[in-house]
Amino acid sequence: MIERRRFLRAAGVTLALPGLECFSAGVAGAAAVEPVRRMILISNNLGVLPKLFFPQSTGRNYELSPYLTGLAEHRSDFTVFSGLSHPAVEGGHSTENCFLTGARGPTKSGFRNTISLDQFAAERLGQSTRFPTLNLGVNIDKANRSLSWTRDGVLLPAEDTAPALFRKMFIQGEPEAVARQLRRLEERGSILDTLLEDAGQFSHRLGRDDRQRLDQYLTSVREVEGRLQMMREWEQRPKPLARQAAPPDIQDKKLFFAKLELMLSMAQLAIESDSTRVVTLMVDAFATPVFKLRENQDTTDGYHNLSHHGQAAEKLQQLENAERQQMALLAKLLRSLANARENGQRLLDTTMVLYGSNMGDANTHDNSNLPILLAGGGFRHGKHIAFGHDNNTPLANMFVAMLQRLGVDCESFASSTGRLKELEFV
């Protein structure tokens, strides 16, 4: 049985690399000198007010927009883009699950999502951290929304409680608990072998459509099995020491900013402790009801209603306030990444932080001209790079650049037509 499992694991890996987009896997050469690279991918599914986000002028000497003045101290550490979007990813809010996948036609019948940037990167990088990726959410409708999707287009649910994340990353089990967990994983290996054999046989009796559903099952069994060995190894390694106490659990959806701040700090902790190298965070503004705007003031409407401001001054004011606060939280994240050091280098220089949205303008359900900001990670920043307003450039071109910067040897991803060459490596 052990022999066969080894074989299956190899088969699982082979299956996971269809070689469509990439020719070879793994971190690109000279691993000894290359610093470890990471990324944090954030999307707010209602976007921002375009007028206040996009700068008027372009190039290196562009004038900061009202929102970007909140990030002024990091000016040389980020690039703001205009004229990017995913081709054929239209249909208002339905696009929110495609932000990192670029899968076309989310409102078409029979639509199926495709692999997301984070999962793709994790597949290529191999598992060198405790968690291949971490998928976080704020106020998220976990059943129906996520930034993270498997190769089969299956939703990977987000984690939205900080204490649970903290436990996963930092709380060391007692020796007996570790031993028990190792026994469990060993037993799980036997169970998965059985399931694979039995389901394979089960599948022979099925028709085409049934078999497609069961293929998802078989893929899942192989993937869990493929991860067992790594889980076993990680189980035996001590967890990193947390530099802070366990975080509070904030459940109240009204406390939107407190939740966002908490999740951003969890993302940073995950990166700093090298628990993972890829973090996604969906800020589910759509599912955010009336929320606390400041001390003693709640918004008059839920976030979604606010986003359909119809130019009403009262709504625009609240929206601007909410968006400026989010910019300030983003600035705080960039600041702490810039202050953290790894091998003498600023952590920000090896950590890409993408902040964006699937919505170009939520008021009108527009999915073009997406607000996109990329900070850190080892690019030559400090510019406003503008592409055609009426003829957008695929956002996936930027994803390709990010993948390459991450050390993934690949030429294309999703709907990309190449690498975004305007984005230069340091």
Added chain:
Amino acid sequence: MGPRLAFAASLLLASLAPAAVSVPAVCSACHNAKTAMGGLDLGTLPDRLDDRSVRERWIRVHDRVERAEMPPKGVTFPEPQRTAWLRQLSQAIHEADRAQAMEFGRGPLRRLNRDEYQQNLRDVLELPALDIRDILPEDREGHRFNKAAETLDMSRVQLTAYLDAAEAALRHAMVVETSPRSAVHYRAVGTALFPEKVTFGEREAMFFAKNNKAIETKQLDVYKDDPSIEMALFRSAHWPYYGYPRKFVAKWPGEYRVRFSARAVLHVENYRVQPASRPVPMTFRARKPSGPDVSGDVRATGGVMDVLPEARVFETTILLRELETFEYSPLGLPVPLARNVDGGAPTYRYPPFPSGGQPGIAIQWLEVDGPLPPSEWPPASHRVLFGDLGINPSPARPAAEARRLLRRFADRAAHEPVPASALVKYEQLVQTRLDRGAGFTEAMLAGYKAFLSSPHFLYLREPENSDDHFSIAARLSHFLTNTRSDEQLRELARSRTLRDPANLRRQAERLIAGPGFERFIANFTDYWLNLRYIRRDDPDIRLYPEYRFDNYLVESMERETRAFVTAMFRDNLPSRAIVSTDFIYANDRLASHYGLLPLNGSAMRKVMLPPQSPLGGLLTQAAILKVTANGATTSPVIRGAWIMERLIGDPPPPPPTGVPSVEPDIRGAKTIRQLLTMHTKNATCAGCHERFDPVGLALENFDILGGWRTRYRGLEQGEPVTGIDRAGHDFSYTLAEAVNASGKLLDGRTFADVLQLKTFLAANPRQLARNLLHQLTIYSTGVPVRFSDRAEMEAILDANARTGFRVRDLVQSLVASRIFLGKAGFDKP
């Protein structure tokens, strides 16, 4: 696939051999390569109808023409060409779709959703209180339900969760102790009935009484164990007031029996109590004990008891998790206003005393016993796993025992007989575990864990041939009871007689009448009517101070709708009941909410409506009106679209891009009708909005919680209304413009109010029935009504027309159809 379809020069059909579908010139005049109106170029739409996505686009073309949405006003598609073309297109699509269904089945395998998985485990393992649902990720919604095959995906996360959930369930099922733990007995009298001697709410909220008079706080130490004193509560259990018996916590999780003596009282001047005039409903809510003034997570435990003016003993059982206690939760009583003046400790303010006194409950004593031991030892769940082998079994011939037990378990758990060639894999697994040094029980558990994560347990299959009785049994039971088929269904499947029409009918009747049908009602209404979101929006208390913290009202409206839908099925109501009936279900709270004659008690009962009442039917139930509103305002657009889609079955097209939504003006300056004029004045807007806005407008007489209103409320303009609400808050809102609930339907008929609209809607019971059948089809088969199902849908409707499309009859017709029986049905002539 190139554009094989050319444009025809005349109105004659351009039928191009061998194309199955032709494009009439009247369509291609706009939908061509040059203009491609609405993004549709019919010239490039391939005619390969065996491709599902192509077929679906043609279906949209067909439907829009059939519903006369296309061609648009001003362009005519003359008869009889139009009918002929529709028939030709419909025939082509039907044949292509049917051929696909014949070849590949009507729908694919469907994974169990997490509610079904939990219920299956409860039934297989004989653990009715098993609680593992939250280990599994929430299921995605497809076609509005958590039952759609296409969205019930599998991933490594999902599979890992199944393995974890199975493991947790099996741990619960197995026992290692040689005898049951004896139940702990707890009894509280006197001051032990409450965690503290006083509350922050002081005696306005709770006091101890002797001889109907509050005992002075400093006297309480004297009287503390006196069995003749009562604990009297006058506020709802909502922050910051709660109370639970002192020093009781559940040491072990399980079922606890609670007995207590209580009476309904009125708190009158000088902290005295006297018997109340009406019952006060109460329930218990499970929670962890906490310090004063701290609210934690509370969990409903179900069951409402009406405490009567004369003291009486009540008994109920509640499920508690480890270290939980339970709080007294009188329903429908006010919650006081808590204020932190200058950041100091909270102080409370009470509304003026109600005339006649403040209702509440007085408790004399309370006992808890639990966890209640199983009726036999080892418990039934253990014997499911280990038969008669007892506790910690270690049989002499483990391999043979393993084989026997696995076979037994597989027969119980799987949805159809498991072939020996499959079962042998699980035997090998147990053997492997034994060989690696595991004990017998541990090795068996590994085998069971695997089986409960295998496709035999996780997936439901479409019935595929005429004697596929097991699949039919599983489909029927998951439809009507959200769980596996029971022994009777299995027996009929084994004897291959389930498909016998009389048997099928009898079984469906039995399941509908049985207790498991409550799960159908809960899940079906949670999704069809969105009842799972009933608590989503709290009422805006600036505008609706009377609804502040009224959990009892919200709970009652939820129960009303579930009771009504239950009656639709069990009492076989005609489909028009969706929009109109001459009765409703109500209790004390709803009777006052709806302005009916007062009722006593919390139980839902059928109440006949006075003539000309706007109530009756799902359409005007408070729960429906709440889930279609937000906490502050109602939008006829949202309500109208929701009702047209869910209740009438005429979904509006998706909203256009680039248009902001219209929001009600809560300053009170403009009515929603004034704001919506654009929808009727502008032809582009009107094209869709005249289909559903009117239905929403007719409901404008119902506020955000379904209360009747004749004028809108606002915050600035209008006639001011001020006062102190029942929780002690000052309120001040305005009565603004009068409500105008009149409107005009798409067909030109006008109505003055909701009552008249109801008569129009009720006049088309066939459409109401068709919609309900569509909902039931996706719910029961995991696949929405396919094009090739449509003819049979209409046949079902024909068969039920004479009797007014009764709801249970519709279920029976569906169950007997090819749609439900899958390919099995196709062999029928």
